[in-house]
Amino acid sequence: MFEKRTWIRLPRNVVVGHGVLSRTIGAVSELHLTGRPLVVSSPTPHDVAGKRVVEQFEDEGYDPSEIVIEEASFDAVQQVIDHASEIDAGFLLGVGGGKAIDITKMAADDLGLGFVSVPTAASHDGIVSGRGSVPEGDTRHSVAAEPPLAVIADTEVLAEAPWRLTTAGCADIISNYTAVRDWQLAHRLKNVHYSEYAGALSQMTAEMLVESADSIKQGLEESSWIVVKALVSSGVAMSIADSSRPASGAEHLFSHQLDRLVPDGALHGHQVGVGSIMTEYLHSGQKGKWKDARDALAAIGAPTTADELGIDDETVIEALTTAHQIRDRYTVLGDGMSEEAAIEAATVTGVI
Numbered sequence: 001m002f003e004k005r006t007w008i009r010l011p012r013n014v015v016v017g018h019g020v021l022s023r024t025i026g027a028v029s030e031l032h033l034t035g036r037p038l039v040v041s042s043p044t045p046h047d048v049a050g051k052r053v054v055e056q057f058e059d060e061g062y063d064p065s066e067i068v069i070e071e072a073s074f075d076a077v078q079q080v081i082d083h084a085s086e087i088d089a090g091f092l093l094g095v096g097g098g099k100a101i102d103i104t105k106m107a108a109d110d111l112g113l114g115f116v117s118v119p120t121a122a123s124h125d126g127i128v129s130g131r132g133s134v135p136e137g138d139t140r141h142s143v144a145a146e147p148p149l150a151v152i153a154d155t156e157v158l159a160e161a162p163w164r165l166t167t168a169g170c171a172d173i174i175s176n177y178t179a180v181r182d183w184q185l186a187h188r189l190k191n192v193h194y195s196e197y198a199g200a201l202s203q204m205t206a207e208m209l210v211e212s213a214d215s216i217k218q219g220l221e222e223s224s225w226i227v228v229k230a231l232v233s234s235g236v237a238m239s240i241a242d243s244s245r246p247a248s249g250a251e252h253l254f255s256h257q258l259d260r261l262v263p264d265g266a267l268h269g270h271q272v273g274v275g276s277i278m279t280e281y282l283h284s285g286q287k288g289k290w291k292d293a294r295d296a297l298a299a300i301g302a303p304t305t306a307d308e309l310g311i312d313d314e315t316v317i318e319a320l321t322t323a324h325q326i327r328d329r330y331t332v333l334g335d336g337m338s339e340e341a342a343i344e345a346a347t348v349t350g351v352i
């Protein structure tokens, strides 16, 4: 008997380009969302975009409210939930980097309200995904959350963000290569469900970004356009898979472990990029494609070494040898690397 089922949750409106922040109301009104909008942001994103979104709603006769969260934590998620309940919010808008958007997703999930994603940096591929990652205890990886009903990505705003945020977004995409390899490996070794569509989309997204590397340059708004479209595409792959598998393998486990060891370390995308150089080496050996991963990262100006991440060599080795404990996700790390093997991988690839 045929019993397969899938339920893909995607945004209805994805609005990307120059000045589209001013079209927020248009994108939202098409969704038939009612009631008071609550705009959730963090301090800088509030200044660069959040307050403009609030003003638009005021000008159009809505009665918006806003909350600026200072840190990515479950307390912050609870603050948003409490505020939304107090003002009887009808829907939420998350304005900011990955953390502000994830907090809004998780609050929207809890409240059962619709949510709109307004990224102010092209720094991560959670812009579209139905995943949220907020640190809880030792957990750093994403969990299921409310996917956005719409995404409004203004390339003018994204282009004005610090350049390192854009290179982090590129690295989050380049890491899709190893994420897909890990997923395929887990399928072969552990019979983990593998979606050909999601895997192919994720890999193609990384290939297209790498092919466009020459056009990804600081000061060019076109770069934000290329990167944010890739981030959307990668998020769609996660939505098709109903899992972060297409975009998160051992390189992400390594980064999550770094987040535990060095809470204010480097940007998510930069950490996963460096991780993917080493996990590509683990997949394909010394003569394999790890140099391609390193060169692709270097071409867009993302870190390729522990030094460039600002993380010491010992911490890199500790993260590599313990990363497999992060979650129940089979990857090339298997049941863990020995210290000697970790030092070898990090040294051969020039990470340490």
Ligand SMILES: NC(=O)C1=CN([C@@H]2O[C@H](COP(=O)(O)OP(=O)(O)OC[C@H]3O[C@@H](n4cnc5c(N)ncnc54)[C@H](O)[C@@H]3O)[C@@H](O)[C@H]2O)C=CC1
Binding pocket: 042, 043, 044, 045, 048, 096, 097, 098, 099, 100, 102, 120, 121, 123, 124, 125, 126, 127, 129, 130, 131, 132, 133, 142, 157, 158, 160, 161, 162, 165, 168, 172, 244, 267, 268, 269
């Ligand atoms: N839910 C998902 O599927 C995914 C979630 N993530 C999560 O996203 C987070 C990483 O996101 P990031 O954006 O790298 O970190 P982040 O949200 O901490 O942002 C980094 C910094 O950039 C600032 N910023 C944002 N926009 C700016 C602008 N226009 N101008 C100046 N500063 C600006 C923020 O205020 C913050 O200080 C991690 O927690 C990661 O786990 C990452 C990928 C996928």
Ligand SMILES: O=C(CO)COP(=O)(O)O
Binding pocket: 125, 126, 131, 133, 140, 141, 142, 143, 172, 244, 247, 248, 252, 253
């Ligand atoms: O960062 C992500 C994809 O780029 C999300 O992956 P995690 O599920 O590992 O948090």
Ligand SMILES: [Zn+2]
Binding pocket: 124, 125, 172, 247, 248, 252, 268, 269, 272
């Ligand atoms: Zn990521």
